[in-house]
Amino acid sequence: MGILYVKFESRKSPQVRKKKHNMFLPDFFFNFWVIFAFKPALINKAFSMAEMMVTEDVAAERKAFFMDLYQKAFPLVARYVSSMGGSFEEAKDVFQDALVIYYEKLTTAPIELQHSEKAYLLGIAKHLWARKNNSKQRHASLDDSLEGIAATENDPASSTEKLMELLNTAGQKCMELLRAFYYDKLPLHKISGLFGFSGTRSATVQKYKCLEKIRDTVKEKSLTYEDFLE
Amino acid sequence: MNEIKQIDDYLFRHATEADNLLFEARLILQPTLREKVLWQQRTYDIIRQYSRRKLKAEIETVHQQLFNEPEHHSFSRKIRAFFSSFDSAQD
Numbered sequence: 001m002g003i004l005y006v007k008f009e010s011r012k013s014p015q016v017r018k019k020k021h022n023m024f025l026p027d028f029f030f031n032f033w034v035i036f037a038f039k040p041a042l043i044n045k046a047f048s049m050a051e052m053m054v055t056e057d058v059a060a061e062r063k064a065f066f067m068d069l070y071q072k073a074f075p076l077v078a079r080y081v082s083s084m085g086g087s088f089e090e091a092k093d094v095f096q097d098a099l100v101i102y103y104e105k106l107t108t109a110p111i112e113l114q115h116s117e118k119a120y121l122l123g124i125a126k127h128l129w130a131r132k133n134n135s136k137q138r139h140a141s142l143d144d145s146l147e148g149i150a151a152t153e154n155d156p157a158s159s160t161e162k163l164m165e166l167l168n169t170a171g172q173k174c175m176e177l178l179r180a181f182y183y184d185k186l187p188l189h190k191i192s193g194l195f196g197f198s199g200t201r202s203a204t205v206q207k208y209k210c211l212e213k214i215r216d217t218v219k220e221k222s223l224t225y226e227d228f229l230e
Numbered sequence: 231m232n233e234i235k236q237i238d239d240y241l242f243r244h245a246t247e248a249d250n251l252l253f254e255a256r257l258i259l260q261p262t263l264r265e266k267v268l269w270q271q272r273t274y275d276i277i278r279q280y281s282r283r284k285l286k287a288e289i290e291t292v293h294q295q296l297f298n299e300p301e302h303h304s305f306s307r308k309i310r311a312f313f314s315s316f317d318s319a320q321d
Contacts, residue, residue, distance in 0.1 A: 179280065
């Protein structure tokens with residue numbers, strides 16, 4: 001699914017088409033091929049027309065995306081981990097971390113895959129497995145080596161955990177907005193629609209308001225939780 | 231709000247070269263601005279952690295669906311078979 005080929009063709013009657021043609025666009029606009037990198041959220045800033053072809057629900061899209069990858073690639077990863085003496089749970093952990101890494105790569109920049117998507121995921125999983133087992137403690141977290149990708153056994157008493165808990169409840173609306181901007185990297189107009197803003201301008205304003213609010217919370221709570229600077 | 235945007239632009243390198251230089255000069259002169267930049271960086275880090283957890287939760291939902299719903303039975307059996315000699319299939 002690395003590259004998606006989409007053909008846009010006008011299905012309108014010739015009459016309507018002609019009318020449109022006269023008003024706005026040269027004829028080739030109604031019948032052309034576009035090749036664009038496929039992103040998890042199926043968003044491409046340059047081609048707003050593409051969005052007409054995808055469902056509106058971003059979360060549902062993401063779910064379908066992972067469902068597809070799971071079915072395609074998990075058998076490979078599970079077989080590999082099993083051949084290395086690993087357990088089902090270990091295969092699951094490694095695979096899920098690989099999915100997160102892949103997702104983050106896709107949101108950052110389009111990837112040109114040399115091989116298939118499942119081969120790529122297997123590659124990441126093998127890498128993760130090697131790291132996990134090369135470290136002296138076999139069950140040590142992957143946290144540091146992967147910039148915190150693995151959700152490890154979190155110490156519920158740590159400042160970060162307390163903060164997360166707080167943000168999950170009190171700040172959820174803002175956190176979801178900031179997630180859409182900074183993590184999923186959805187385009188502004190998409191975010192406006194998702195969160196019900198009147199336009200991209202008000203979405204931007206709200207983003208900065210939220211950022212400031214969360215920054216204040218982070219600062220305040222981090223200074224309160226004594227272990228922050230440890 | 232203007233300042234938070236400036237910090238955002240600076241950290242994500244969206245600013246022009248000239249604006250960057252100006253901002254760096256201000257950083258040297260204003261300790262409070264420096265502090266704000268650090269907290270903002272920490273905030274981006276928190277946003278990333280938060281988002282990863284949410285994403286992992288979504289992935290886990292997919293996993294549960296594949297391993298618990300009858301329509302995916304053949305898939306889960308295929309996977310379980312890889313591990314049958316190592317651990318009893320439990321999830």
